[in-house]
Amino acid sequence: MYTLKSIARRSVTLGAAFAIVASTIVPAASVFADELNPLTERSLLLSSSAPGFQDTDGSGNSTANPSADPNNGTYAPAGSGPNGKKTGQTFSFRVSSDSTVAGNEVKAMTFQYCTKAAGLCRSPGNNVGVPDTTTTSDLNVNYTSPVAGTDFQVFQGSTDVTTGWTMESVNKEDPGFVGAALTGKKNYITLKNTTGIDPAFNEQLRIVFKASETNHITNPGAGSFFVKINTYKSDSDVTAANIIDGGVTVANVMTDSIHITTKVLETMSFSVGTKNRDTVILDPDTQNPNNITHGTCDPILQENGNQLQLGDTDAEFSLDTRQAYDANSYWRLSSNSSGGATVYYSGNTLANTVGDEIAEIGETKEVNQVGTEQFGLAFVDAGDDTIDPALTTLQQQPNSRYRPVSAFPFTTLIDDPVVSPIQTASINYNEGEGTLASGSTPGTAKFAFQKSSSTVPVAIAQQNEQVISCSTAKMRYVANIGADTPAGVYTTKINYLAAPQY
Secondary structure (H helix, E strand, C coil): CCCCECCCHHHCCCCCCCCCCCCEEEECCCEEEHHHHCCCCEEEEECCCCCCCCCCCCCCCCCCCCCCCCCCCCCCCCCCCCCCECEEEEEEEEECCCCCCCCCEEEEEEEEEECCCCCCCCCECCCCCCCCCCCECCCCCCCCCCCECCCCEECCCCECCCCCCCCCCCECCCCCCCCCCCCCCCCEEEEEEEEEECCCCCEEEEEEEEEEEEEECCHHHHHCEEEEEEEECCCCCCHHHHEEEEEEEEHHHHHCCCCCCCCCCCCCCEEEEEECCHHHHCCCCCCCCCCCCCCCCCEEEEEHHCCCCCHHHCCCCEEEECCCCEEEEEEEEEECCCEEEEEEECCCCCECCCCCCCCEEEEEEEEEEEECCCCEEEEEEEECCCCCCHHHHHHHHCCCCCCCCCCCCCCHHHHCCCCCCCCCCHHHCCCCCCCCCEEECCCCEEEEHHHHHHHHCCEEEECCCCEEEEEEEEEEEEEECCCCCCCCCCCCCCCEEEECCC
């Protein structure tokens, strides 16, 4: 963005590239600068300085040629930095005249784009001779039936005063221009308001021309350009006779974008174990609480060979017809796949060495109940665990790298897809929270399990819309027996598998 200071404040001549001479040419008449009150602190901010023949992102995608993947969309929309074909522009300047005086209200403003700061005007662009629209571009103001507030805004100080303004754009080049053919494109914007606005001396005005796919400004192809600005006290006679302030320009220049290419390789971390290391409580008498050696996405701990003992702790972890028993394990997943990932389980139901089995609950979740053979699993909330207090303290520090334990995005506790969409592949594994059955009291927690998963893994959790920064899942297993369940030592192995979608 270039800001040109007031002519009145200059004591030296500007360099040749940004010179403002003693007079400025405005449409239909010549007016000397000392006859005008110059607009000061002028600036022009472009939404993109890319040439007008560029509208693609780093992958070559654009609105006209979007990505083949419909989920990727377009990364160079109108008004974005890479898009020089469809830009927005913001003019800012301070007035030199006091328009609070009746009859001196600002009722019109003009913006004329030229290749020079003074003299005859040719619209900026480098389509000289035979146009080559693949590599060159002329400036063009592409606004069809512009709507105030939607396509442009006018601010007086910090106040939005857009209401009542209209906008039109036409071609206004000088036929006598020598050196290159005229472009014939629209390069002259007029804003009008029958009531006008009343900025005080030195008050700032800001004019915002917005960019959309249908209404926008196309940048010239290369080099610098200048915009001549004037304000008027008449909306019906927008001529030199009614100029309030002006006879000055702002400048800007087209530059090619920097194209950067790199790679982010696929990453994935998946761990399964029996203990979440974040729940390990430090002993403050023997360890410094701040000397945490792990973070909230380090692998799940594997203890005792990753074995869980399921049953009555006072009876060698055996099952009972009068009580349901449970155990817990964890898995933790992170993946930078934009398509997310799916987690599966695979394994048989509990079985002894001679082939006797505790019945699987099946595909449909059921409430756990005593006296009936059952083996099943379900999600419970890992975030409800008691977390190492020292780790909790570190999580609360500013800019901490330690995050709260979370199962997100594998939210599983609410069935209603409107209130909280289930992220599991099946809702049959989302009600593991609740009580276990005991005696004549039925349980409330529900479980499911398919022993066919041994050969065809069953999807238990799925997130296919975003990367997974770190998801910690806690699994709950339940077992019940009947009076006729054969005696023996029952075992099984449950394997969890994660498959990212790239």
